[in-house]
Amino acid sequence: MREVIEAVAQWTMRGETFALATVVSTSKSAPRPAGAAMAVSTAGEAVGSVSGGCVEGAVYQIAQDVIEGGTPVLQRFGYSDDDAVAVGLTCGGIIDVFVERVTDESYPDIRTVIQDVQVGNPVATATVVEHDQAEMLGKRLVVWPTHASGTLGSAMLDHAVADDAEGCLPPANPK
Incomplete structure (x- = not known):
């Protein structure tokens, strides 16, 4: 990115x-x-x-x-x-x-993700890239060290992915 x-x-x-x-x-x-x-x-x-x-x-x-x-x-x-x-x-x-x-509609957090990437704040994006249900493709979860936004289509999956991603991200930069 x-x-x-x-x-x-x-x-x-x-x-x-x-x-x-x-x-x-x-x-x-x-x-x-x-x-x-x-x-x-x-x-x-x-x-x-x-x-x-x-x-x-x-x-x-x-x-x-x-x-x-x-x-x-x-x-x-x-x-x-x-x-x-x-x-x-x-x-x-x-x-x-x-x-x-x-688009802004398909990726509502894009502006925040861009800003975080530009200033070096930790952020991860998980996206459904393969699924037998076409409407699931492109669903996304954006994860920061302290919170997440979006969904991969399941609350349990969102929680598991956010937990794994948060564990891989460095701590947030102090403001």
Whole structure:
């Protein structure tokens, strides 16, 4: 998120819709780690990288489709995947990329998360990236050291994820 934060902040401040592609899982010799991000604006500007250039073109197209249609997409790219080979992921690794449309409505805490990331305050975001019920995709829980906002669709799951995330976050910066 840090590598795309400035562009995302500008788009958000202008009230623009954009797509956020995030590497959510990797295996073998993946080109970028989980958490690597690429953002694409409605105007077509792209920032960040999910694969160091290997699959950015394909992810860019998925991002454009997600901006237009709104439905999040989880896409796997790997060496044995004909599409991945066609777009250049020949490193032998596998990456799963989640692409979602971001608006103030779909991510109500986006402005606070951006501000916290920019000033170095601890914050974590958990997002449902795979589920057999389409309406669950993209549900999100934002966690700070002292509280959480949003839902993953279940109070028990929210509590468990918030507890785990809070345990991984450093203490809040004193104001």
